[in-house]
Amino acid sequence: AQSVTQPDIHITVSEGASLELRCNYSYGATPYLFWYVQSPGQGLQLLLKYFSGDTLVQGIKGFEAEFKRSQSSFNLRKPSVHWSDAAEYFCAVGGVDYKLSFGAGTTVTVRA
């Protein structure tokens, strides 16, 4: 069975500082990995995805993520956070049936 762990429930970061959100997955084969962002009361927006190839993936809004098979991780990073990045972030893993398993989410608060 596939599963995702996001160890950090809540992260507070200063505007302009760097951000890293952790994601660990469990899956028996090569996973499809995703990061989504959700603003309050909204649906999910795809930030980036990894299927194969280059393990450093660039996404929208200046985000990137690195797939590390040896650590079963797919951490999300942004070099300089903007106040508009305050949101809920979900890591997800998918398999051949295209179903997604989501992590519990990490709430990001940006302080001025």
Place this chain on the structure above:
Amino acid sequence: GAVVSQHPSRVICKSGTSVKIECRSLDFQATTMFWYRQFPKQSLMLMATSNEGSKATYEQGVEKDKFLINHASLTLSTLTVTSAHPEDSSFYICSASTTETQYFGPGTRLLVL
């Protein structure tokens, strides 16, 4: 591209009534649509998977007679919450996909009084 809409965005209904939620892929044809439920400050829980023209596949613990899903075309899926009760109040989100990537709708907030 890859825009998914949901209607209505929020609905309030009386206990015992039925509510229909529409999910549309606006600029692509979705072979598969998914329905999720999200409780406050929690992650998404997959309710069911639907493929155009075939019966939906429900996740364990989801009552298929209560949550009726119809996937009539490659761009439209509907979720009907039948005989709604207050415990059905939640945020319902759909997604549409062609392959491995799911694109999500904005969600529907259901409040059952």
